[in-house]
Amino acid sequence: MCGWWEGRNKMNQVQKNLRVMLLAFEVEMRQNLTDGFVIFGILIQPLLVALMALWMLKGKGPDYAIFVVVGSGMTGLWTTLLFNGGNSITGERWTGTLEPLVASPASLRMIIFGKVLANVAQSLGSMIGSYLLISTILGYPLTLARPALFAVSLLVTVFALVCFGLILASFFILIPDFARMVNTLEFPIYILCGFLFPIALLPGWTTPISYLLSPYWAAQALHGAAQGTLTTGQILADWGWMLAFSLSYILISGKLYQVILRKARVDATLDIVGN
Amino acid sequence: MDAIIVKNLRRVYKSSDGIIKRKVKEVVAVEDVSFEIHQGELFGLLGPNGAGKTTTVKMLTTLLIPSGGSATILDLDVVKDAGKVRPRIGFIFGGERGLYWRLSALDNLRYFASLYYVDTQVARKRIPELIELVGLQGREREKVEGYSRGMRQRLHIARALLHDPQVLFLDEPTMGLDPVGARELRTTVKNLQSANKTILLTTHYMFEADALCQRIAVINKGRIVALDTPERLKENVQDLSVVEVEVYGMPPDQIEKIKTLEWVVEVSLENRDQVQVLQVHTPKGAEAIPMLVENLNGLRLGRIITREPTLEDAYVRLVGGAK
């Protein structure tokens, strides 16, 4: 009988945590959507990257349009994750809301997961927007070779990126001045993960590094499904890699968040204003 | 049973300066603080700005880890059992920050209700009740960025009560409120206490502590300098009377001179509009007036009265003239 009762409580706990995540997602969405410039930026930058890549890769023929749209969409996802998602915790500190969040019983990880998910989802919107814009205005053929596999790859990618976002957000807090150095992480990922050109062009010693990056597997799966250049098995393997990484990120983040929260309470850095 | 037990709490802040050679500076915000608060009590923590009130409250609300000492709330350690403490306490630090400005009051409350694991059914009923309690009805759908200071303060209070906590920490809750709003808030606080909630209230308004609190701890420079009921604190200064002299432009060295007079126990200077009021605590009462006037030679004086000491005077004595 005790077991049944504990089981029931546990389910309620899961539901409650899910509700925390969903509401964090909603709050973040609303905060962003009420600011016109955010939409402008989220829609426009990947579009510009797409246009540029389209022109530069014109020689490769119109079939490359889908490669460009997917690749530039990925650059948008990564940049959003880095700058917006990464700032999840530090942003709350600026508005003075980090203290109330930490003092609540809810897990900070769930809250941040919801926030990062909102940011990545919005960025996904821009990838879709670019797709529609480029296909309608420029009239390029943008057919997806394996649409179902592409859609699932997209979901797995979002999940993987959000899990990494958890770690990233904690780095912003743990490492002083990290926000200033984060610029250096933007383009290397574009390069090493083969978003807009195959990593075969890079020197061989960088390949192992690429394999260690979850967005590399995401790009593989997405490009492979969009252009039909990979077998189902290969794409499933890519998902496998992404999920493995995601799982390890989730596990690491548990201990990481314990550490950063303890440190913040010792150093009095939960708030930027004097205590 | 004691709801809150604080033992030798201490908190040191380290700050570093300098670019090449980092110098570490240590500031002791809370030196040594101990007190116990009984269940259902309305307890006041009274002290000037910078005395360590907020820091103490932040340690008790699990936002800061003490540098020394310990504290328990409802028998749970605030550091080791922080997770268990959090659902049982509510707090407000007030001010402009700590709320989501681009959201409405309603959305803020919905969000925090979920963070405090309040059942959706319960929240749906309780949120409108709280909005009415703090007087925000009719404006709860407007974005917080359009709210006045007072409205935000009231929203903070509503948020603190969402999960019906047993223990409440109110850090300077009436600061920034207009007199009417402040009075309404004090009534609300009194009502909460009668609901058997334990409340720790910090303030630097003496009359507020006197009016609301059953016991008051006076804190100055990180230490408790007195802990008693308001009546007994006043009694402690009954041996003295206070002579108030209106002066126009008193130089600081003259104040120091007065302090050294043997029949003067404490001196403070209060600014009221155009005039300053010198308050001298002395056992001599009205007899001291001629001697005082002699020592104020050369200054233009106004009204002089002798009166009984108030809690404010007790406070002044305890914190040594600082206001």
Add this chain to the structure above:
Amino acid sequence: MMERISRNTRIFFEGAFYSYKALFRWLNPATYLASKVLAPLTIMIFFVFIGAYASGSNNASFYVIGNSLIFAASSGIFGVTMSVGGERWTGTLPYLFGCPANRGAMFIGRAFMHILDGMLGVFIGLGWGILLFKLDLSQANPLALLLTILVTTFSTSGLGLLMGCLSLITRNVMLVNNTVYFALLIFSGANIPVEELPAWMQVIANGLPLTRGVACARTIIAGGSLTEIMPLLKEELLIGIILTILGYFLFKVFEIQAKKLGTLDIF
């Protein structure tokens, strides 16, 4: 009169230095290394490789030169807008607008430091080009190159001042910056030859700063002379002056707007 000049000069230099120091803490060597030396390199590598993927040949120099000059733009745009936008973040904007110091001296003082910084960025970019991509500067006239870099940095900082005004009315400075930055990447000829753009885009390209600067730099490094590039360089300078003046006036307009709407300290 002399007193006013010396006072304004002092405001100019002090304002520039302290605002730079306060907002960027460049004096932290690790940050400086990351942002000024490494980050631009990563951008350059990215475009060189896309170029390689596209044309399959060793056209690295084309992309290296273009992207090095973009670093000037980065300093000009991000630097100046962060300088203004950063004031908003730290809440000091109202105080700044409340003070009587000459707006012009203050404003341009900030831009000055960023111009110096921008030039440094270009040198670093070219340095990487030589180191990693076999950029050959032996044909280049050093004076001509220096002048080109100076003028281009000046004109992009003019754009930065203009962007800075936008940052007075929005919280999301970074987004606007990034967008303009990417627009420059497309239209300036740094990565796509201007001639290959459709006609209407060429019009935009020629209206922007940086476009002529990039063209001049390529000409010089290929062995061109100062007299060859003079006309283009003069046009680049003119654009910079126009943008700076425009930026200054817009700054004043927005200041009044912001004061009217009370948005100076909105977070």
